[in-house]
Amino acid sequence: MTQNRKIIHIDMDAFFASVEQRDNPELRGKAIAVGFDGERGVVSTASYEARRFGVHSAMPIATAKRRCPDLIIVPVRHGYYEEVSHEIRKIFQEYTDLIEPLSIDEAFLDVTENKKDIPLAKDIAIAIKEEIKEKLHLTASAGVSYNKFLAKIASDYQKPDGLFVIHPDRALDFLSDLPVEDFWGVGPKTLQLMHRMGIYTGGQLRKVSRSHLREVFGKSGDIFYNFARGIDDRPVVTERVRKSVGCEQTFLEDISIPSKVIIELYHTVLELVDRIHGDGFEGHTLTLKIKYGDFTQITRSISGNKVLRRKDDILPLAKQLLHQVSYDANHPIRLLGLSVSNPNPQEDNDEPQWYEGWLDFE
Incomplete structure (x- = not known):
């Protein structure tokens, strides 16, 4: 450290x-x-x-x-x-x-x-x-x-x-009493899992073995293990490589008619293509984001070896993802979004990016 x-x-x-x-x-x-x-x-x-x-x-x-x-x-x-x-x-x-x-x-x-x-x-x-x-x-x-x-x-x-x-000399004492919901990156779903495990403070998190944290949280278990001990050796990065390009649209009225959803999906694809060209971004994973009228949210993703930059590349995949989503008059769509990510699929990129909620699970 x-x-x-x-x-x-x-x-x-x-x-x-x-x-x-x-x-x-x-x-x-x-x-x-x-x-x-x-x-x-x-x-x-x-x-x-x-x-x-x-x-x-x-x-x-x-x-x-x-x-x-x-x-x-x-x-x-x-x-x-x-x-x-x-x-x-x-x-x-x-x-x-x-x-x-x-x-x-x-x-x-x-x-x-x-x-x-x-x-x-x-x-x-x-x-x-x-x-x-x-x-x-x-x-x-x-x-x-x-x-x-x-x-x-x-x-x-x-x-x-x-x-x-x-201060380094006071970090462990400070973390011992800190509620785990105040740990940067712990969102509602992660917090719920921790509470089920009887973890409410940094001190309680520190008592859990690395192997058990890995068992429950996967690779993020190592991060939790280190956080509880005040460990984070990552440097300040002056230039961040862009990981994704995306856009989304919140509708004035919830939509559930398939033809309207397809039309909005088409317009979102066109906007995404414009942003990709403007940024010169090259990604291999397309993600569809849907938020329903009750504010519940789901995402669906698909990846391949081909760079996604043209409408003819993205629209068929977007439609394929949409087919995996259910919606109707009782469960209409409030928001629709698309993003392209994964610029280097051949790289094993386990390094997490620091955004609010990045440890929270879907």
Whole structure:
């Protein structure tokens, strides 16, 4: 275990909502949600004032309004948020070039060797937070530790505008009392399995043998075994290889008539082909995602040796996957999505990618 690294995780606080409140004084201190204000709109980001009412990202706008009758809905401005994110990145680059973005509003920084020769990572995190607040009038939360796993947990620990350090000497004690649902990547289904095993805290997880964790969770068992011991030796990766290209469509009304579903599938294939050409992506696996009117979700995938880049390659496979899906008037489709992945099928790529819920099982 490498404990001499200095890793910072920076997470912008309610990023989209905070940008909107910064730019519009009339929104400050009020409950707002950024998203599409329509029947099928969902919340992209909620301000902390709205979160007090239980409003959160990915929640249907209609539900958010019921929970918070005075909620103000603000349209999404993705291009503008990208510009602000670029300004934040410039601040990071004043301290290190080892930056691994996770999304538009969060990133890892390896400051073991930093451009300003600041000895303590905590002081670098403080400086970055202060510079973001001074230059951009936004707040960020920072986590500091000796690896990415712990730094990520630390950044979530005292939000908003927080700073938390997990020192190597205190990591095991900290993890012992930490609920397993707070472990980065543990989603609802994984949590349910752990609870069935009597695992509720990191300390209890640490008592389970590696072999038993492998038996229950497969290769992810090794990851859980290491996490419980504060082990994560992966470096901060400055350039991430794109793993997939996809698109999806939420319908204004649920659909169940086969001809309508085929038409929407066709349009989704055309959009996917455009994105593939725009990104120059080459993948070998096609995945169909279906979300039903009751918000349950399934995926179906098919792989081959042929690169999927043209409509004539993708549409037949998409139809084949659709035939594996059942739907009717009592179980209509709310959302349909397609993605192409698996750029290097010959590679045995066991390295997990760090996204929320990546350990959760289908």
